[in-house]
Amino acid sequence: MKKILYVVLDGLGGTPDPKLNGKTELEVANTPNMDRLAKKAKLGLMYPIGPNIAPESDAAVLSILGYDVDKYYTGRGPLEAHGADIEVRDGDLAWRANFATVDEETLKILDRRAGRNLSTEEAKALAEEVNQKVKLDDAEFIFKATVGHRGVLVIRSKKGKLSANVENIDPGYKRHGPYSIAIPNPPSEVQKCVPLDDSEEAKEAARLTNEFVMKAFEVLKNSEINKKRKAEGKKPANIILLRDAGDSLPKVPTLQELYGLNFGSIVEMPVERGIALLTGMKEVPIEDSTDYKLWAEKVLYALEHYDGVYAHLKGPDVPGHDGNYEKKIKSIEDIDSIFFETLLPKLDFSKVVMAVTADHATPCMLKSHSEDPVPLMIITDGITPDGLDYFGESACSKGSIGKIKGTELMPLLVKIAKG
Numbered sequence: 147m148k149k150i151l152y153v154v155l156d157g158l159g160g161t162p163d164p165k166l167n168g169k170t171e172l173e174v175a176n177t178p179n180m181d182r183l184a185k186k187a188k189l190g191l192m193y194p195i196g197p198n199i200a201p202e203s204d205a206a207v208l209s210i211l212g213y214d215v216d217k218y219y220t221g222r223g224p225l226e227a228h229g230a231d232i233e234v235r236d237g238d239l240a241w242r243a244n245f246a247t248v249d250e251e252t253l254k255i256l257d258r259r260a261g262r263n264l265s266t267e268e269a270k271a272l273a274e275e276v277n278q279k280v281k282l283d284d285a286e287f288i289f290k291a292t293v294g295h296r297g298v299l300v301i302r303s304k305k306g307k308l309s310a311n312v313e314n315i316d317p318g319y320k321r322h323g324p325y326s327i328a329i330p331n332p333p334s335e336v337q338k339c340v341p342l343d344d345s346e347e348a349k350e351a352a353r354l355t356n357e358f359v360m361k362a363f364e365v366l367k368n369s370e371i372n373k374k375r376k377a378e379g380k381k382p383a384n385i386i387l388l389r390d391a392g393d394s395l396p397k398v399p400t401l402q403e404l405y406g407l408n409f410g411s412i413v414e415m416p417v418e419r420g421i422a423l424l425t426g427m428k429e430v431p432i433e434d435s436t437d438y439k440l441w442a443e444k445v446l447y448a449l450e451h452y453d454g455v456y457a458h459l460k461g462p463d464v465p466g467h468d469g470n471y472e473k474k475i476k477s478i479e480d481i482d483s484i485f486f487e488t489l490l491p492k493l494d495f496s497k498v499v500m501a502v503t504a505d506h507a508t509p510c511m512l513k514s515h516s517e518d519p520v521p522l523m524i525i526t527d528g529i530t531p532d533g534l535d536y537f538g539e540s541a542c543s544k545g546s547i548g549k550i551k552g553t554e555l556m557p558l559l560v561k562i563a564k565g
């Protein structure tokens with residue numbers, strides 16, 4: 147059986163953009179290595195979850211790893227918490243958190259990511275102040291800074307289980323059943339958490355969440371760290387926006403149980419780490435996630451030790467969210483000229499089947515995730531290439547894989563790997 151290499155480029159996908167003459171960022175980027183791969187590949191398009199769904203990274207990744215989100219998804223918070231090594235028991239309330247900036251008089255949101263320049267040291271110190279100084283009535287909590295402006299909050303009530311059926315505080319995402327959907331051009335008011343059913347568990351969850359946000363605001367507003375940030379001309383991280391609550395961890399079969407395969411994972415964000423751990427993958431740490439040469443070396447190392455490797459590079463998503471065309475295109479070109487340039491000469495496609503795709507599209511034009519299908523190519527010796535000559539959405543739309551749903555990809559790769 148061949149080894150499986152599953153490369154996910156976060157937010158790689160785009161949508162035909164008038165500013166790019168109807169092309170996508172991937173199609174405009176100079177990607178000789180990925181184009182060379184495309185010539186040997188079968189191409190297709192993949193709906194991470196399904197048509198007309200603009201997925202968040204968490205649900206998208208679960209789905210493209212082969213897990214039906216309607217069956218397994220329990221919210222982003224628990225996945226982020228698991229990825230941050232925080233215990234989530236059934237009935238805990240786990241939130242994805244953002245350090246953000248508000249006007250301290252009006253609470254109007256000025257920046258959902260506090261300027262995207264919060265250092266991990268600053269975030270950890272702010273989190274420490276919140277953990278020390280905020281006290282909740284009838285509940286305990288852990289608030290943990292993870293990467294940059296991101297964090298996790300887990301609240302455990304002393305009175306009983308909590309329900310995650312509550313609305314987000316973060317106006318950038320609206321609850322839609324167990325999911326949240328991104329709101330392009332969101333309102334700038336901090337939302338009140340409200341119960342989405344009339345259960346006591348949801349009402350108490352909303353009460354505790356609002357209490358936490360306001361008490362943490364008072365602590366952050368007066369923090370010396372934020373006073374220093376202001377003095378340096380930086381935006382204060384003076385509020386914690388919460389979204390995508392969950393009140394239990396997904397109970398999923400591991401990839402070992404499903405396919406008898408041991409996977410290694412190379413990821414950089416807590417949400418993907420949480421998913422990888424839950425699906426039974428062994429973590430291959432990457433010490434510097436900005437070093438694409440190191441990523442390639444870690445992939446080659448992992449291929450020697452596991453049946454499959456899931457490598458999830460964050461790169462293109464961040465500039466997509468910021469609407470920064472130049473940076474998103476540069477991110478794609480760097481992945482091509484460094485990650486793939488280093489990897490491909492050492493990959494033996496007689497022994498490896500590789501998929502290159504994305505977890506979702508983050509078009510600069512929208513500054514958020516879109517429902518566009520993402521480009522997909524599958525390469526290994528012995529398959530009949532489609533004879534297309536570049537890796538991009540329009541070429542992929544002509545590929546022999548056709549349009550598939552995310553849950554179909556892993557079974558397809560296992561089938562090809564088994565020959």
Ligand SMILES: O=C(O)[C@@H](CO)OP(=O)(O)O
Pocket residue numbers: 203244259296463467
């Ligand atoms: O964490 C992130 O990278 C993004 C998308 O998942 O979230 P946000 O838009 O809140 O930064």
